Amino acid sequence: MDYRLRIDNTDFPVEVEVNEDLQLNVMIGEKKYIVDYTVISDFCIHMAVDNGIRSGNINAFTAYGAYGKNVVINGRSYMVQDIDSLAQAVRKGRQPNLPNEITPPMPAVVVSIPVSIGDLVNKGQAVIVVSAMKMETTLCAPFDGTVVRINAGINDKVVPGQILVEIEKDG
Amino acid sequence: MDYRLRIDNTDFPVEVEVNEDLQLNVMIGEKKYIVDYTVISDFCIHMAVDNGIRSGNINAFTAYGAYGKNVVINGRSYMVQDIDSLAQAVRKGRQPNLPNEITPPMPAVVVSIPVSIGDLVNKGQAVIVVSAMKMETTLCAPFDGTVVRINAGINDKVVPGQILVEIEKDG
Amino acid sequence: MFKKILVANRGEIALRVIRTCQEMGIACVAVYSDADRKALHTLCADQAIYLGVSEPAKSYLDIEKIIATAKNADADAIHPGYGFLSENAGLARRCEQEGLVFIGPPSRVIQDLGDKTIARKIMRDGGVPIIPGMGCAESLLEILTDEAGRIGYPVLVKAAAGGGGKGMRVVHEENELADACRQAAGEAAAAFGNGEIYLEKYLKRSRHIEFQILADSLGNIVHLLERECSIQRRHQKVIEETPSTVVTPDLRTAMGQSAVDAARASGYVNAGTVEFLLDEDGKYYFLEVNTRLQVEHPITEMITGIDIVQQQIRIAAGEPLGFTQADVKGRGHAIECRIYGEDPENGFMPSPGKITYLQEPSGPGIRNDCGIYSGFDVPVEYDPILSKLIVWAADRNHAIARMKNALSKYVILGIKTPVAFLMDVLASEPFQEGKTYTDFITTHFEGWRQKTDEADLAVLAYIIDEIARPRSPQAHITGTTGPATPWQTIGNWRL
């Protein structure tokens, strides 16, 4: 069985098979791992990993999230994505946070909207201010243009991917 | 909606209805309670209980067990049984631990069986010894009689309700 | 002693106060907003009363609502925690007017010490060393420029009503001064409703050292030793420890005495914290007094064995301190790591949302003051602090080892946290050597990224999870939390 996974910006091609001792033989790129595992709970998997040098016992905690599977091991948190299903998501237009769009970087509340529909704005000009956990973030125009739509009001709760202000490029 | 519940050996007749504020009005015997609740997780329910004197916030933890529903509140643990389904269980012959049968009081391992099939035993005579968590318990003949069946062997894991030794009454 | 205390706060600090109330046999009332219907403080208090919508101004910051709720619930006293109304002289004054006990200093003290320039004057008059700088706020650029020249660059522009790093700018050269003053005044006006600014000398490579004080209403004042809180991001503390690696016994005695002097000069009553900057030459300067329980108070509790919240309540009830300065002895070493809901790989950006799964570290010498649980939805409206992980050990090296181990066992699924970042800070040479200056994070951890040497293990876990579990992602997303509310559920049942 093959997987193509991504963590951050690194891709991991994976091949998995079951060996005669009913362990998993996993190839990650050129590296080989032999893994025994036990499912401990809905969120916890115990792995005994052998990669030549015995690296022993690992407890891994996993849960699905909005952008992939969240995995926590030894205090470190990873967002692991399946490249194939990611590609599918992009085709369906679900990819959030495209660089040229005005969308909050985290779930937030709208604090102020210093522009109105029809306003001409310059690249870098503040168009909407959101707040999350007492920290304010100002979202700016990505290019010169005209404000054509405002999709949020003061005190609205907004999430990443939601386009708050639409700007039509000049020219 | 009506329930008949039992805790230990006490019965609780219960009537439940929803009032205009969408709280539960519960009559337990002659006592009236008004209850607001929130489901917190699979195992936890939060209740705000008003019984005339405001008794406030309660966190109740619940899970089904072999003999009823286990409820823990303020450090105390209750086994709450539905009398109607209990009665059903008895009709189906599921009631465990009848006084005249030789069955362990807790999950245990068989340590020794000092009798054989065909032995005559006196009331109170040891017929099987089980051990749980390093504590040994001797199960004795409930009456004078003859051993007709032995349903367990040394080192077997046994559970309450399982008849370990069958004795035919004298006469 | 009080019969009932209203806790005018939320999250881990509300729980902290509730625990001590319960141990003292005092009933406690929690208050909550819409966002906090399922918050731990709402669930764990003896009684919980709804305040209003999630917006702080209409719930936790609404003084009249808090006062009315306390009176309705027959509370004798109000504990404000930290943040929200804890340093609001208005709440203290309203309590005084309504015959409620405010568990904190008198309103006049809060007001005096809340104005940085008045506080500086009180301290100067009380013989407490202050940072060279201006005696009062000023708005004329000309005068500010003169003062900056007199103080000597670099200078720090500060908001008179300041706090939490807002309205603060470092200025290295005269030509930056005008802009910095304008920005700082604007920020201060927005944050505190008061745009007044003044200038102080900016101390490079300084450490943030603070002393916990306790003052009873009979005039007894003690300090509970120091805390070093130099590891900060955006002027907010991230790691605190006690004792400080650089405070010698003599310096401790001197600074402690200054802290007590500061309390006496301001007429202080109850628990408070006197903050100092300590420069590289071992000179220290008064920074400000925090007129409330401090986020990092647990490390002091760990080394002194004194329950500060209990002392606050006893003092507020008029009891004398039951001990003297000579009885205060520190034992061992304590460290606190603040676990915020934030992304250390992305400018410590807030990360609210649902906690899919939580597993807290535990063991000897480990305390986790925690306001979240598996299934809790961390609100976007409030402070990002999720929990405070505190360790105690016999010495600093063991405390660091214990904290690293505890962090590595901390599991929070669903939102971003700085756990891995904190592990790296603790493991770093400058931290281990005690080279902890206020510019620590920008100097050593700017642009930090999580190490990737164990990423293969995450890949293995992903694959095993795929293989071992039913392929229904929905089941995983909802986790162990029943989404039902009483209304939905009763609704269904009635049909």
Next chain:
Amino acid sequence: MFKKILVANRGEIALRVIRTCQEMGIACVAVYSDADRKALHTLCADQAIYLGVSEPAKSYLDIEKIIATAKNADADAIHPGYGFLSENAGLARRCEQEGLVFIGPPSRVIQDLGDKTIARKIMRDGGVPIIPGMGCAESLLEILTDEAGRIGYPVLVKAAAGGGGKGMRVVHEENELADACRQAAGEAAAAFGNGEIYLEKYLKRSRHIEFQILADSLGNIVHLLERECSIQRRHQKVIEETPSTVVTPDLRTAMGQSAVDAARASGYVNAGTVEFLLDEDGKYYFLEVNTRLQVEHPITEMITGIDIVQQQIRIAAGEPLGFTQADVKGRGHAIECRIYGEDPENGFMPSPGKITYLQEPSGPGIRNDCGIYSGFDVPVEYDPILSKLIVWAADRNHAIARMKNALSKYVILGIKTPVAFLMDVLASEPFQEGKTYTDFITTHFEGWRQKTDEADLAVLAYIIDEIARPRSPQAHITGTTGPATPWQTIGNWRL
């Protein structure tokens, strides 16, 4: 220092040792039986090695398997925990032969002190007060009867190889003696493979007071103050506390010195516990030495700040004690409650089985040394101890309040525990007044039943649970625990 330690134990104590190893940077190897494949110690160690079937004799008690496993894993040392092989001179001897370090006293010391009559002789020669009684074991009833007459009734029949209350009988009159001796000898033979018995004076209304000692291999010996462990059921401790309410500073000095004398007389090295009985007149008598880490060691750690497991490891590695008797200072008060899997309403009968849900108490001054988790199946084969709840507070009253509050927050669904019983013991007048004698439970709590004044709340919870949740009991029974094993799961996936 050691590179790798094998922990020859299971449950909470294995975890306790693993934690300290990890904090010291020492790799640790867990061993496990079939029943413990998913036990916490198996999951949390750096490495886990399968020993054998669940039966203790074929896994945790198999000396040769333990030795071979340690050698295969390249461990330098073995920590035996408590119970199992911890007081087995055979394991210590085999370690000595195989060049492994046994983290405990030398085999000869274990052997000497393990025989009660030899231990009594060593102590008498060392000037430690012993209970009036016989100097050696005896099997002739005639001689036993004479000795009993000489000692004076009531007398206690004790197994020479005893421990854990087995082979022990109180005899009030001569005509009971013969039966009691026969039963005790039989029980001792079955439990220890050694039926030797002897007689001691039985002390009524006595207290069980023990002193923790540490002795390094250079001859330095200190004691770490006392623990009072009088609250017992079936001669097993249930609640322990320190300091004792009746040990005065003078008595502490005298008993502490006797404990150190006991260690010196026996050639003791490593951590141990010298147990005494204290009678109503304030006279104390040597009872026995436990040549291992004690279950209740955490309360000593809480008041002294000394990590006893770390000291054990350091001493075993040949390091000198880093402190003297004068450095050992107790602060505040600590209490431990043992949470067994047992039914206090039914003769403290064992209650193994699946933990459907676990919620541990937490907060300032609370430590829970816990070997279970939600979904874990508590095995029928081993000790019923699930966890030890330990609290520390500035004084005894606060510690009791804290413990009661912590117990009330402890949630264990699925099996019976004594949590409610312990709450009642702590709330009882005799306990609060410190009237804690070894007959406490039989005197005050015989036939205890849980109070029913809050049963209505359980009824309400039952009903809400019925109303609010889908009617599939199966979903509740399995809880959050995936029943899959790697074999089952891989099997399915291969099809």
